Amino acid sequence: QVQLVQSGAEVRKPGASVKVSCTASGYSFTSYYMHWVRRAPGQGLEWMGIINPSTGTTTYREEIQGRVTMTRDTSTSTVYMELSSLRSEDTAVYYCARDHKIIMPDNSFDIWGQGTMVTVSS
Amino acid sequence: DIQMTQSPSSLSASVGDRVTITCRASRNIRSYLNWYQEKPGKAPKLLIYSASNLQSEVPSRFSASGSGTDFTLTIGSLEPEDFATYYCQQSYDTPITFGQGTRLEIK
Numbered sequence: 001q002v003q004l005v006q007s008g009a010e011v012r013k014p015g016a017s018v019k020v021s022c023t024a025s026g027y028s029f030t031s032y033y034m035h036w037v038r039r040a041p042g043q044g045l046e047w048m049g050i051i052n053p054s055t056g057t058t059t060y061r062e063e064i065q066g067r068v069t070m071t072r073d074t075s076t077s078t079v080y081m082e083l084s085s086l087r088s089e090d091t092a093v094y095y096c097a098r099d100h101k102i103i104m105p106d107n108s109f110d111i112w113g114q115g116t117m118v119t120v121s122s
Numbered sequence: 123d124i125q126m127t128q129s130p131s132s133l134s135a136s137v138g139d140r141v142t143i144t145c146r147a148s149r150n151i152r153s154y155l156n157w158y159q160e161k162p163g164k165a166p167k168l169l170i171y172s173a174s175n176l177q178s179e180v181p182s183r184f185s186a187s188g189s190g191t192d193f194t195l196t197i198g199s200l201e202p203e204d205f206a207t208y209y210c211q212q213s214y215d216t217p218i219t220f221g222q223g224t225r226l227e228i229k
């Protein structure tokens with residue numbers, strides 16, 4: 001069964017960092033790019049970036065460039081999304097989502113994690 | 123960034139109805155358009171990719187069309203499980219962007 005399982009909810013103070021994990025199973029981890037998408041309360045879906053699990057190459061949304069780092073561990077089939085200098089506006093549900101197409105991404109998302117709530121509050 | 127605009131933002135319909143949701147891109151995205159269904163507390167589910175291709179295991183009552191800037195998602199005959207929120211998403215360019223959603227409610 002193909003699935004993505006994310007780490008649990010986090011609460012952080014403004015200025016802190018958070019690292020969310022996403023562990024894949026049921027398919028070849030290095031064959032599909034992984035995206036991160038978030039939704040703030042009452043807001044729409046926002047794409048954050050993409051990582052190639054095979055090479056570790058990343059592309060980030062410009063607005064969060066410098067604060068976001070996506071990494072992977074091929075030994076555990078896990079991708080990570082770390083967001084630093086947290087602000088209240090970063091309060092959101094964070095999703096990892098597998099790219100639909102094998103090897104070369106087409107930027108659609110066919111498998112999603114269950115979501116991780118990150119709350120930034122003093 | 124490419125802006126995606128859906129209409130209507132909400133829609134009331136009955137089981138058995140045929141419904142259509144539209145999505146407009148702020149510039150030409152060719153056929154790089156995808157549709158998702160989302161239910162409360164669940165992650166979005168891919169329904170349609172590349173404008174008109176039905177994702178595996180998605181019922182055939184779902185169909186979609188369009189290219190360039192104008193796209194439609196049609197549900198041929200609504201089933202109770204179809205009442206949800208639907209999103210379009212462009213995959214033509216980064217940053218990838220989504221429409222604001224269309225909430226489909228039971229009349």
